[in-house]
Amino acid sequence: MTPKAPSEIWSAKVNGESVEVLIPSNAILLDVLRDEVGTLGVKRGCDLGTCGCCTVMIDGDARLSCLCLAGQVSGSDIITVEGLSDGAHLAPIQTCFAEHGGSQCGFCTPGFLISAQALLTTNDSPSDAEICSAIEGNLCRCTGYQQIVDSIRSAAEIHRGEVEPASPASDPHPNPHPEGPDQPSMPPGHAR
Ligand code: FES
Ligand code: FES
Structure with a gap:
């Protein structure tokens, strides 16, 4: 039986946020990003390095996360598809x-x-x-x-600045989680 890999703390910056998770020392970056960090936009296609679905940017370079040991990129700046947009505005x-x-x-x-x-x-x-x-x-x-x-x-x-980016489909809401009314309102025709 193969002995279990020891656990280690893995830290990196993912989409601008510092993350720190406990992982097996032989963990694959794709698994860490999906299962521990929660960036499910990183997709597992072939798991063999042939499809490109798992591509992420590591310190600016496009890399296949299914072929990358997480420990090798500890401390890196990682961008997944979730990190491309600027809040409510698409890149x-x-x-x-x-x-x-x-x-x-x-x-x-x-x-x-x-x-x-x-x-x-x-x-x-x-x-x-x-x-x-x-x-x-x-x-x-x-x-x-x-x-x-x-x-x-x-x-x-x-x-290159030759073309203006398209305006966003909608402006971000100033308060995306507004408090509701004290009393829930009823749909029309439903008198209280
Ligand atoms: S999952 Fe296909 S290249 Fe990584
Ligand atoms: S593999 Fe995504 S549309 Fe073809």
Whole structure:
């Protein structure tokens, strides 16, 4: 029987928040992010390093979390798809995916978004070849990739300041958890 790995404290910054969790020393980053940190936007596709669904940004680089020991990236700055938006406002890459039809299913899209964001963070004028290279590890079995390339090209224009980002669909509510009335109101036709 294989002896159980000892536990260790793992800490990192995930989407801007400091996290500290107790994990087995041989834990895989994908498992830690999903099961301990709760960032369920990181998807498990193949668990073999071939699909790209589990891509996260680690210190700015797109990495496959299913092939990464959590202990190797302790203390890193990790961004998952949940960390792309700025509160109520989507990141340019997210709005462009929505506008250009780049969004596919919930399994492959998070990885595409992260790979694209990692590219744009270091290169806001990527050629089509560079865009294709950045997403070559992300697989979608269902569609062509043209809309995804178009989305990334369009987001690059926003990053370069040539195009204004689309205005948010709605402004964030000043108080997202307002207190309700003292007495619950009844629906019309239901006299108290
Ligand atoms: S789940 Fe990591 S590459 Fe597929
Ligand atoms: S794998 Fe997500 S839409 Fe094809």
